Amino acid sequence: MKYRELLERYKKGLVSEEERQMIEEDIEKYEAIEEHLSEIMDMDLINLTISKESEQHNEETIKIKKSVNSRLRKVILTSVAIMITLLIGIFFVISPLVDSYFYDPAKVSVGEINSDINFDLYALTELNMPGYSLTSDVYVERQGFGDYDIGFFLTNLFTQEKNYITTKIKRGEKIKNYTEIIEDTGVNFMYVKYPIGNSNQINEKKQRVMNHVMQLNPVSYVSANLTFEKDLTMDELRQLEIKYPNIDFIWAGIRTAPHNDMPKDLIGINLIRSNKIIIREEIVEEKYPAFHIFEWLVNPTGYESSEMSLEAKAYELHYKSLLQYKIDRKEATKVLDLNPRRLEHYKSALDYTKDNGIKTFGVLVYANAKDLIELVENESIKSLELNQVLASKGYIN
Numbered sequence: 001m002k003y004r005e006l007l008e009r010y011k012k013g014l015v016s017e018e019e020r021q022m023i024e025e026d027i028e029k030y031e032a033i034e035e036h037l038s039e040i041m042d043m044d045l046i047n048l049t050i051s052k053e054s055e056q057h058n059e060e061t062i063k064i065k066k067s068v069n070s071r072l073r074k075v076i077l078t079s080v081a082i083m084i085t086l087l088i089g090i091f092f093v094i095s096p097l098v099d100s101y102f103y104d105p106a107k108v109s110v111g112e113i114n115s116d117i118n119f120d121l122y123a124l125t126e127l128n129m130p131g132y133s134l135t136s137d138v139y140v141e142r143q144g145f146g147d148y149d150i151g152f153f154l155t156n157l158f159t160q161e162k163n164y165i166t167t168k169i170k171r172g173e174k175i176k177n178y179t180e181i182i183e184d185t186g187v188n189f190m191y192v193k194y195p196i197g198n199s200n201q202i203n204e205k206k207q208r209v210m211n212h213v214m215q216l217n218p219v220s221y222v223s224a225n226l227t228f229e230k231d232l233t234m235d236e237l238r239q240l241e242i243k244y245p246n247i248d249f250i251w252a253g254i255r256t257a258p259h260n261d262m263p264k265d266l267i268g269i270n271l272i273r274s275n276k277i278i279i280r281e282e283i284v285e286e287k288y289p290a291f292h293i294f295e296w297l298v299n300p301t302g303y304e305s306s307e308m309s310l311e312a313k314a315y316e317l318h319y320k321s322l323l324q325y326k327i328d329r330k331e332a333t334k335v336l337d338l339n340p341r342r343l344e345h346y347k348s349a350l351d352y353t354k355d356n357g358i359k360t361f362g363v364l365v366y367a368n369a370k371d372l373i374e375l376v377e378n379e380s381i382k383s384l385e386l387n388q389v390l391a392s393k394g395y396i397n
Helices: 003-012 017-100 116-128 199-214 234-243 282-287 293-298 310-328 330-336 342-356 369-378
Strands: 132-134 139-144 147-156 162-170 173-175 221-233 248-254 268-270 359-368 381-390
Touching (some): 116 147, 116 310, 116 330, 199 369, 199 381, 221 234, 221 369, 293 310, 359 369, 359 381
Antiparallel strands (some): 132 147, 139 147, 248 268, 248 359
């Protein structure tokens, strides 16, 4: 009989005592085995559950870490982007915006290539500094927010010494903690600046200076200021230059007020012997004829030979152009000129030429002592001032 059939008979109570006892022993044995297996399975299930929960927890942790890292990267990248944007904004947007409210010497608007300050300083130096010339491009270093460091060479035309001038322009003001742009011209043309001496006093002073010059070696090289008894037109001045070829006529002071009035400031122009071209642009010459004398002499647009000599016409146009340029460059004039009233003086000087023409009251000359004596003795010279004396001319032609 099969065990399954025996088990069925046990369930129905049809087995003998021996069969019943055998089956129950088997049942007890299997219950013990089942209990043991059950405990094992429960532990495996628990371990499996813990393992799954651990894996799930690790996955969650990894996801959280990835999310945090991603957010952190985004924050860092955003911060960096914001900083870069701010820096770009400061240097390329805000700084130029601030610069636009003040004089910008690095700006290119007068010409098409050279920075504006090259033309600004050229006109400033020539009008106001007898015996000096701008002899280099102007170095401009932008420090940001309307702040600039400036450097350039001025040459003393008598000694040929080059002076490196530095200054700082900060938000529309020239800071004077460096070398000055305009040096003190001292007692130049005293009797024009202060027309208070009578003719006898002026003549006595002139004679004292002449006596001193006469004691010099004839080849001594002299820098002197001469004023005329009568103002000369530009044509008359040019004839005087031709008459004395051995004398260097350097700078001509231009009359800006009646003889008996005390002028606000002396202004004038460099003459052919001292006029130097450092920068040139056709667009500047078109708007300001003879801004550089030699440029116009090469192509004398609008010149009629019947009115005056070519050089004299160049002097007139040159003077008017320099004044008009300084007037047009209002902001630059206020920043670079030491005298805040200089702009009004330029305007009044230009207006004065409309009714009175352009005439010179005197000139700065460089000459050997013997040639200077000849000029003073033969021409109508009102006053003579001695500036500097060298043993001889440095460059002999």
